[in-house]
Amino acid sequence: MVLLRIPGARLQLSSMIPSRGEPPKNRNRGTPGILLKLFQVALYIPIQVAFIPLVIVGLVDAIFKEIIIGRRLDVSFTAIKALQYRWIMHYFDNRPDPISVAFTKKLPCESHYGLWSTFGALIISQRLFGLTTTFGRVAEPGKETPVSTAGSRVLMFDAIVEKYVDDVEQIVIPGAGFDLVALHFTKAKNTAVFELDQTGTLQVKLETLKKAGIAHDWITYVPVDYSTESWTEKLLAAGFDKTKKTLFLWQSVSLFLEAGTVKKTLREMAGLCPGGSIIAQDLYSKAFISGETSRIVKRSLRMLDKMGEPWRFGVDMSDDPESAVESFLEECGLRMTEYFQFGEKLGIEPIYCVVEAETLDHV
Ligand SMILES: C[S@@+](CC[C@H](N)C(=O)[O-])C[C@H]1O[C@@H](n2cnc3c(N)ncnc32)[C@H](O)[C@@H]1O
Numbered sequence: 464m465v466l467l468r469i470p471g472a473r474l475q476l477s478s479m480i481p482s483r484g485e486p487p488k489n490r491n492r493g494t495p496g497i498l499l500k501l502f503q504v505a506l507y508i509p510i511q512v513a514f515i516p517l518v519i520v521g522l523v524d525a526i527f528k529e530i531i532i533g534r535r536l537d538v539s540f541t542a543i544k545a546l547q548y549r550w551i552m553h554y555f556d557n558r559p560d561p562i563s564v565a566f567t568k569k570l571p572c573e574s575h576y577g578l579w580s581t582f583g584a585l586i587i588s589q590r591l592f593g594l595t596t597t598f599g600r601v602a603e604p605g606k607e608t609p610v611s612t613a614g615s616r617v618l619m620f621d622a623i624v625e626k627y628v629d630d631v632e633q634i635v636i637p638g639a640g641f642d643l644v645a646l647h648f649t650k651a652k653n654t655a656v657f658e659l660d661q662t663g664t665l666q667v668k669l670e671t672l673k674k675a676g677i678a679h680d681w682i683t684y685v686p687v688d689y690s691t692e693s694w695t696e697k698l699l700a701a702g703f704d705k706t707k708k709t710l711f712l713w714q715s716v717s718l719f720l721e722a723g724t725v726k727k728t729l730r731e732m733a734g735l736c737p738g739g740s741i742i743a744q745d746l747y748s749k750a751f752i753s754g755e756t757s758r759i760v761k762r763s764l765r766m767l768d769k770m771g772e773p774w775r776f777g778v779d780m781s782d783d784p785e786s787a788v789e790s791f792l793e794e795c796g797l798r799m800t801e802y803f804q805f806g807e808k809l810g811i812e813p814i815y816c817v818v819e820a821e822t823l824d825h826v
Contacts, residue, residue, distance in 0.1 A: 503594040510584045517580040525577025530770075533572035537663025540770040542640030543573055545715060548613045549643075550578055554586045555599040557614055558621070562643050562677060569674040570641070571667065605808035609757035612805055612815050616745060619803065619817050620714050623743045624648045631741070632707035633657070637694065637728070638716030641668055645682055655683070657703060659694060662686040690724055695731050709736040713744035718752055718774045725776050729795035738824030742797060743817070746788055748780035751814040780813035792820045 529543050550567050552558040568575045579586075588594035601614040621644060624634070628648050632655065636645060639658035649656050658665070665686045672679045685701045687694045699705070711732050717725045732742050752774040754761030767773055778784075778791055789799045797820035805815040 500594075503588065503592055506592055507584065507588040507594050510587055514580060514584040517583070521574065521577040521580030525574040525581070528572050528574045528577070536572055536667050537661070538572050538667050539640055539661065539664045539772065541715070541719065541767065541772050542660070542664050543570075545613075546570070546573065546641035547578065549617060550575075551582065551598055552601075552614055552617060554582065555589060557599070557601050558618060560643075560647075562646055563641075565675045565677060566641065566643060566671055570671045603808075604803075605806070607805035607815070608809070608811070609751060609806075609814050610759050615805065616714065616815075616817065620644060620712060620743065621647070623817075623819065624710070624712065627710045627741060628652060628654060630708070631710040633703065633709040633736075634712065635659070635698065635703070635709060635732075636712045636714075637689065638713065638719075639668075640664060642714065643677075644712070646677065646679060649681065650678070655702070655704070655707075656681065657683045657685055657698060657701060659685045659687050659689070659698065661688050689728055690720065694728070695735055698735075703735075705736060707736065709740040711740070711742040711744075713742065715745060717744060718747045718776050719772055720776055722776050726795055729792070729797065733796035733822045734825070736822055738822055740822040741800075741819055742822065743819045745815065745817045746791075747774070747777045747815050748784070748813050749777035750781065750812050752777040756812055756814055780816075784813040784816065788816055788818055792818070796823060797821065798823060 529540065533540055533543060546563060546567060549558070549560050549563040553560040553564055564575075567573050567578070582598065585594070585596055585598060589596070589599050597611065601618060602608065602611045604615070607615050624644055625648060628634070629652070632653070634645060634649065634654055635657045636642065637659040639645075639660050641664075645656045645658065658668075660668070665684050669679075669684055683701050685694075685697050687697045703709075713732075717728075720728070729742065748756075750756050751760065752764075754764045764774060778787055780787055784804060785802050788802065792799045799818055799820050801817075801819035803817045804813060805817075806813070
């Protein structure tokens, strides 16, 4: 099995996402390093103190928008959180993403000001005198931990889209949420793009794109709840062509669905397009989604439960995770072609993987 290796995650970014140069590296090792770090922290503290009143106002604004307005508009809370991560990556110089920033500014259920006031002192400190924190770093491939999967995941999916965009005729993003990856990579390409998500989330996405003046007219948005409706019927009605080679991007969605729905959806993807089409997705381990691998994850789980989006689906990766994932995909009529296991080099309990699988020729 070929492992999907991303030697330096930033190098995989498309030239369409302009690079801003390397983020500051943490070279604070040894005594001079410790002194430098102390000096940076000493400079950071007064900046953070000055930010405190702004943080209080910002947090109130953010909580009101994300929770109260988000619920009122029937928007997925986890879609807001995933967008937030892209905002953070932009400002901490890990992944330039001006489109997500422009989108966040106009999104009614997120507070750009709230994010700035919360992270502003750290952003300024990184830019002015190189203070690095976990926000300014993307884990080295294979050294991801339960709390550092998001940044690596986003960069990997960028790399996957970049790899296939000229090779496929259609891209389908089920559960696209507020991910704007298609806007980065498919503009002026000859690729049909379909984004699927629940009605409330998609409606807010479309309105926000319009308000932000972000062109998106080559993308077809298909509202559907695939727990209760036939997403294949809706996709076909929206113009999806079964004869065309397709890339499915299923990022950070399966964990919110029941096991039966995940399997059914993958089988439907496998049967919907010609052999050699690709399904790229991430899969969490059962241990990860139960919260037993990290206290921080356990706390997030409680929050997600309260927001009505509990984690439901994980693969048992406790013994030979690669084979477990491969046979799970086989059960769904797919052939695994790439496998990347997060945290592999740390010797920790398997938590998460990103995989690519090929659809087979229909007999
Ligand atoms: C964590 S977000 C990920 C969004 C996006 N893929 C990304 O990476 O930013 C999960 C998304 O799955 C969508 N989703 C969850 N259950 C769904 C369902 N039954 N039908 C349609 N979409 C669903 C949510 O609305 C949300 O946008």
